[in-house]
Amino acid sequence: MNLSTYLRAGYPGLVIISPEEARAESEIASVCNELGRHLHAWSSIEGLASIREERVVACSDPFEALDHVERLFVSEEPRHVVLMRDLQLHLDQNDPLLVRRLKDLIRAGKSRGHAIILLGCRMKLPPELEHETTVIDFGLPGPDRLREVLHGVVESATLGVLDAGVTELVLRNASGMTTVEAENAFALSVTECQAIDPSIIAREKARTLKRNGLVEVIESCPRLNDIGGLGQLKDWLARRAGAFGEAARAYRLPSPKGLLIVGLPGTGKSLTAKATASAFGVPLLRLDMGRVFGGIVGQSEANLRTVIKTAEAIAPCVLWIDEIEKGMSGVKSSGSSDGGTSSRVFGSFLSWMQEKDKPVFVVATANDVSQLPPEFLRKGRFDEMFFVDLPDASERAAIWSIVIAKFGRSPAGFDVAALASACGEFTGAEIESAFEDAMHEAFAESCEPGMSHVRQAISRTVPLARLMDGTIESLRKWAKGRAREAAKPQAKAPRGSRVIHGAN
Known part of the structure; x- marks a missing residue:
């Protein structure tokens, strides 16, 4: 998260979307301490708290809280950063007075070097605020952060020093989880078997991903030898099996982008997608594109961001999208049928496929290629496109x-x-x-x-x-x-x- 850069550049309105409120607040506090900024945090329960002075002003109403923020923003020194925790729930009420109040304060903060940060697990701002704020990416925890969590659990359970190989496998299995989810999984493993078992961590991660309904971990995958025929496709995959390893990185070999498999139902497209993960020796995630689209305004875009963050946190991995034409079928009429949501999600997904630098190999299967938009088939989205005919x-x-x-x-x-x-x-x-x-x-x-x-x-x-x-x-x-x-x-x-x- 490049929060420090944005604050030093004078950005007055920032948005951080993350389910990890505690970790996000910890990093915000660390950055403010480093820059000498006074951090204040508001919630509808606690009111407006000054982190440095350990002083709390009771104010559950957002208007009352923003009145106190205005008093903070009067002077240029010291510079203040105000973290608003629960504002999205109030913005959902479409109160024009609240929107105007927040917009005026962001502009006042700009003139005096202060900033307001909106934090939540989802964030859909009204158009009046979209151009006044900047969304900062806050990814899932990386290996170093997960290692700290693991060390804390091991130390508290007095398990001694873990084997290096076990540690790396545990961290790989925990990638894609939040710090809270990982800590819970580590603690559960200790409770069940008095040790940190990588298989338990993988099982809990699979349950966690299934809970959000967007992606799931496929634990048991067939091998390429379990597929009859498809010789050219299997050879193509086998020749790229080592492209995610250390030797490939040392060779400066770009990570493969993905593969599109087109053919009739029953031709082994899904079987091949599963076998790809076995051939590459990486986890397999299955994405149901239909579940990405939600009924709440802004939910579809937030769901896609969650999918991308999860896949990139688990990377290297294979992301399998089965019958992708069904998930993309509403793109052409999106402007009149859903306010352009499908088009925005589709455009964001294509941009990510084109520009992603994390080793996420996308395998998409399609039965009816005529339903896919032409831009989806353009070179650069996938490394190769294969047609699966009837076997001889x-x-x-x-x-x-x-x-x-x-x-x-x-x-x-x-x-x-x-x-x-x-x-x-x-x-x-x-x-x-x-x-x-x-x-x-x-x-x-x-x-x-x-x-x-x-x-x-x-x-x-x-x-x-x-x-x-x-x-x-x-x-x-x-x-x-x-x-x-x-x-x-x-x-x-x-x-x-x-x-x-x-x-x-």
């Missing part, structure tokens, strides 16, 4: 082997080549569904699934490719010259005989 016979045979082994049976007990020929229009998801169907039938007969059960399941399945033949051809036509084939060229078969790679 050899790929289907590989998928059958993977699916059969997944359910604890030996692929050697089945003629996978014959099965691949029998399901020429199946997707990988449909192959898995057919084998599940065969297992149910075999279980009802109190026997093991065999070729006859699987053939019958295949005959009962109507593949999606038959229902979406026009869509498939349209996608192939669009992808030609725009996207790379996910399958290796030598594995390519005539159109209409390819099927999808792995369950979605």
